Amino acid sequence: MQPPRPGHADFVSKVKHKGFADPRGSGHHSGRVTVALVIAGVLAKKLISPVTIKANILSIGGENPWEKKLEEAISTGDSLGAIIECTAKGLPAGVGEPFFDSLESVLSHIVFAIPGIRGVEFGDGFKSSGMWGSEHNDPIISSDGKTLRNSSGGINGGISNGNDLLFRVAVKPTSSISRPQMTYDFQTNEINEIKIEGRHDTCFALRVPIVLEAATAIALANYYPVP
DSSP, X not given: OOOOOTTSSHHHHHHHXXXXXXXXXXXXXXXXXXXXXXXXXXXXXXXXXXXXXXEEEEEETTBSSOHHHHHHHHHHTOOOOEEEEEEEESOOTTOBOSSTTOHHHHHHXXXXXXXXXXXXXXXXXXXXXXXXXXXXXXXXXXXXXXXXXXTTTTEXXXXXXXXXXXXXXXXXXXXXXXXXXXXEETTTTEEEEEXXXXXXXXXXXXXXXXXXXHHHHHHHHTXXXXX
C-alpha cells in the first residue's frame, strides 16, 4: 500500500478491509459521504416541523474572527479545526428515553458519523465540571418547563425539557496538508517523509454546519410523532 497519510484512516482501512480499501478520495472516510445525510436531513426537517434547526461556527483555530488565522494556515500549507454550535428551537418536552436511546446518545451517535468530529458537549458541557451545582442548575420559571438558564442544553435525564436543544461539536483540522510529514512506509519498512499533493480544504469545518443540521434533524425524526 501507499504510505498511510498521517491523521487519515488509511492504515485502519487497510487492516479492516484486508488491503482492499481504495484510499483515493478517502473512500468511506471522505466528507463526500455526508451528501446522504444532507439529503435525508431535508426530509427529516419536514417531519419534525415546526422544530427549526440552525448550526453556526463559533471559532476556527480557537479564534473569532478567524480570517487572519485561515490566511496563515493557507500560507503555511497547514489546516485548522473549529467549534460549531447547533440549536433546535420548538422541540417539545418529553422527547427521548432515559437510557440507551437518550436524546444525547442518539444525537451523538449520528453526529460522530460525520467525518472529523472529535467531541460533543451539551449546554455548559465540559465547563460544568468546574461549576457549583447552584450555578449549573437551571431554575424552572414557568409551567411548561422553561428555565432561567439553559445549562443542560435542553435535556434532563436523556429527555428534552422544552427549552432549546443546544450542543456544540469539535471538528478536527483537515488531515490532508501540504506540509511534509513523517509516516511509516510499508514497502520499505522505514519511516519516510510524505508530502500530500492536490487540492484540500484548509478548514473543512466550513462545510459542516449544514451537515450537522441534517444529522440533528434525522436524530430527532426517530422520535416522531411525539406521543
